Amino acid sequence: MRVGILGATGYSGAVLFSLLKQHPQVTEIDLYGHEGQSTARRLLADEIPAFSNAALPIVPFVPQDIMATTDCLFCATPAGITKNLMEPFIAQNFPVIDLSGDYRLKDPTQYEKWYHKKAAPSHLLKEAAYGLSEFLTHPGHYIANPGCYATATLLGLAPLALKKLIEPTSIIVDAKSGISGAGKKLSATSHYTFINENACLYKINEHQHIPEIMQQLQQWNAAIPAIQFTTTLIPITRGIMVTIYAKAAAGLTATQIQAAYAQVYAQSPFVRLRNHGFPTIQDVKGSNYCDIGYNYNPKTNTITVVATIDNLLKGAAGQAVQNFNKLSGFTETAGLPELPSFP
Amino acid sequence: MRVGILGATGYSGAVLFSLLKQHPQVTEIDLYGHEGQSTARRLLADEIPAFSNAALPIVPFVPQDIMATTDCLFCATPAGITKNLMEPFIAQNFPVIDLSGDYRLKDPTQYEKWYHKKAAPSHLLKEAAYGLSEFLTHPGHYIANPGCYATATLLGLAPLALKKLIEPTSIIVDAKSGISGAGKKLSATSHYTFINENACLYKINEHQHIPEIMQQLQQWNAAIPAIQFTTTLIPITRGIMVTIYAKAAAGLTATQIQAAYAQVYAQSPFVRLRNHGFPTIQDVKGSNYCDIGYNYNPKTNTITVVATIDNLLKGAAGQAVQNFNKLSGFTETAGLPELPSFP
Amino acid sequence: MRVGILGATGYSGAVLFSLLKQHPQVTEIDLYGHEGQSTARRLLADEIPAFSNAALPIVPFVPQDIMATTDCLFCATPAGITKNLMEPFIAQNFPVIDLSGDYRLKDPTQYEKWYHKKAAPSHLLKEAAYGLSEFLTHPGHYIANPGCYATATLLGLAPLALKKLIEPTSIIVDAKSGISGAGKKLSATSHYTFINENACLYKINEHQHIPEIMQQLQQWNAAIPAIQFTTTLIPITRGIMVTIYAKAAAGLTATQIQAAYAQVYAQSPFVRLRNHGFPTIQDVKGSNYCDIGYNYNPKTNTITVVATIDNLLKGAAGQAVQNFNKLSGFTETAGLPELPSFP
């Protein structure tokens, strides 16, 4: 297959390019820069010195040409770009994997509230499938790849929510993230001297991944009214750890918890469950795995779940490839590393 | 005053030595190594190259000599040392600031359960005051300096607990800590290649600071039955951030929360409250401050409190000096830095 | 092919295992633990939580069995192990890639001087080829994979040494290395609180890679009598940067330097030359590339060369696979990542 990437010069796009280069079913990759972007008409190697052997040109984004020459389009763009560009692709049922947040929320007013931007039209939004791979049964043509925090949080919570093992009002998510999640754009919180030797909460109760988490959670369990979701930057480049706390439903046993996780993820090659202990971020770095551990504390009647992912793999480009595999009928694991990059 | 330090070669002891060297009321410092310790009869400069200008000998620990020549003893020892050594000092009401956990818990069975060691005798334990400085009204002679996690957690929770602003069963503490808290002793979790670019939970529901937190919380509010307390190592050398979640009591207003914090800490020079936003670890590094921010989320009825400290200052040596000042009748801030070491 | 790894639980061994798992010509991997090692008869997944999906047993090391069932043996062992174990393999011309230093030095007295251990017998040493891949023309059967520092230093110096572009007595190498090079074994210099926010020279004029660098350099240019070689640990997990300084030979031009590098590495897929500027460590992380930049300063008549590698890839497991490819007649790049893991 020949595939295209819009936005290969950002972190997610670069990882996506690397993965697709190794993908056994991908024979050619085209790179596009959108209008106004300074990278269009340059080489990928000029933008990313680490890819100095990738002398691929970044060409302007022309939808009809893309649809004529390639088989699938990946969009690794910041929020606010694809909502204006995707109509022709959706109109023609052309396969798209969109890593941005523009098509994740079904309700345009939610997008506008959390993203502070105008939403894509409703008739386009409804064509997009929310691509949490482990639960994506009908990919359709347009996949809205989930946010990094949403991926870890939802995979961690799914068995508890689906099996109704927790008190619906008690969910608290304390998420820790590496700095690559904030992207290549310079910012005060990504300045080395600020965030090194530091930890810093941000977007208190305002993170734009909250509504996509709620949208999915409520599909699983309509009784969940809201979650307390907090994000803390920690000084690492890659990785997310979400620590989830919830009160156990009445009468719950530890065996039930274990059975729920085992059952829900029985067919999921990228979810690795721990029988005891919790995963670390190092355990998943450079891989598409989501490692999950859980613990029940009878003294506080609290279940603690820890889920770790590489934010650029399972939280972005890796899951995009996984979704591409599902969309294209390939083996789910095709082109994805079998082992994390340890150490 | 002339003071002594038992255990100046560990991280807390080294910081303590530095602070006392600058203390306006301290004229001389003696260093002791306890029996069996290889450092006895060496120089501090040999143990800590950064202190190469401190050619002070470490002499054997002889209680009667210490009491004869000095005015106060600091113990910066690991758990399990002072419980066997302090009887003569307590018997003579000699001023001691003990940074270890050996005299923090009034109930010896609790110590034995959480520390997996035999406790100090009860008649000695009852002579020790728990030295959370901001709440230490009767220092007595023997001060059990609090644990680092306990300090941040208790200072963050005190107004909520004292003023009964939260549901007593709902407290969750997600604590993040730098690696210096684990001490100088080599260990797998302190190995650079393990913990760099990583985050790692440890001692799940088994951290030995839990019982001292509970002991103090229940003095403030007997209705609190337990807390969910989780510790995560993050790759920084110094600093602790505790993120505390609790459900608000019925009818609580944001103004009440603010008033509670303002009132409880009105006389506390080392607690700095944020009117908005949350503190970072960098905000307190190298200082004795505990910075506290709080937020109420009406959607989840949850109060989030964030407290940050330097684990070796307010979490250990700094609070020890603050307690020394209280014990000795000096200004509370004497010998402690006025500003954090920014950046 | 079916291959075996002796020592897959260390850092180099783990990376080697990951690479071989993805290698298109490798169908099966066996893992061995040598006598006395506590890992024998355990699973790889027990030793490396990041590899929890690799439930491969580590079986005892029995040479005849290995030669009977596999096609090539990799040894990712510390110095001092293979010198006692390899006789049967060498006797039968069985293909071995030895990542340790035991067979790199032709002169056993040099090994004994720098490694402070008894050397392998001379008749075995002479059967081993020094496996600096870019210059390995006759692999033979037993390849002594070069040290990480040696790889970066030699690749950086080769064109200057071969083409006699520098004053032979003027070579100074200032090498910076990440901490994974020191291995999994706990040590004071690998303790997080020591090396984080620090930089530290070690093994001043005593590093055991010096003799293998000299052995190769003198083959290229017998006039080089010695090099000044200094190693500094910096707080990163992976990567080596060597900064090489040498006085230019009389009459040298910048064009000659560029031509020398271009010519020497014209056929080397894993050496990437910079036309201007110097490479960073990030440019090569997670890849088998050695990136090289150079600069001539007429004011000081000094050539500065910077070479960067991933110490566990091109500096260990990656070069081992590259050598395996050469030994086996596969494409030199087979099984090795095409792009670094950016960011």
Place this chain on the structure above:
Amino acid sequence: MRVGILGATGYSGAVLFSLLKQHPQVTEIDLYGHEGQSTARRLLADEIPAFSNAALPIVPFVPQDIMATTDCLFCATPAGITKNLMEPFIAQNFPVIDLSGDYRLKDPTQYEKWYHKKAAPSHLLKEAAYGLSEFLTHPGHYIANPGCYATATLLGLAPLALKKLIEPTSIIVDAKSGISGAGKKLSATSHYTFINENACLYKINEHQHIPEIMQQLQQWNAAIPAIQFTTTLIPITRGIMVTIYAKAAAGLTATQIQAAYAQVYAQSPFVRLRNHGFPTIQDVKGSNYCDIGYNYNPKTNTITVVATIDNLLKGAAGQAVQNFNKLSGFTETAGLPELPSFP
């Protein structure tokens, strides 16, 4: 004394403010923002959350007012500011410590070449003393505080240059620096995701500290024509390590080297010499010390010198206070920490 600071919101200015707050001879500190700077008329606490207890206003910079109310002015400004502002202070012999590079170079054409800015007038430049404290015998009124790299390099080289122990054309300086040296301003090389887990050379043969190093070196030893000076960023916040290489002069003995260092620094409280081994960056962090170690390798006839400093203390604000003490006739060590902040 009452002192003023122009530019207290940058990293050097913040450290300077902290030091002066603890200085026994300083009773009051005024803060100034220069025209056009957005910080003027704000509070220091607004600019630096870590200083939230420092509710000091930043007032506009009015030379006559400053000279009327204070006793000494510190300028912690980027290059290019003080060259336009200092005439009135110099005209009236008002004490100024200038941390910027604007008055370090006696030759204005050198400033213009290396800084790419118009220089201060020559008649003002000649009033400024280069403030390398250990060699500052006649402070005058206007002290140009040295650059961070220049401080470490010059202190490391001084005994060798003064005593003519090295070949004058052979000096190579390989300097490693933390990221705080690049200041608060956002930049691609200070972006966390770029420089974390990385090392990066910059300003190859173009660093603006080269001319001030040469200016001073040639005063010590006119035979030194040039130095090879290379700067590498490493992922730490604070600290500089310079590794200096030079060929030994004919007939040199190790004893002579030791004697030279001991003699030159016999009266220097902030230079700590190592009898064996090399200092680390951690050894000096948070202090005004310059730690120096040296080694002679007979095989290469090379002397290696390692000097480490905290770039914001001895490399900026600490040395400024040391110079202030010399200028004011105070004890050289007044207001400066006696011990590094270990760990």
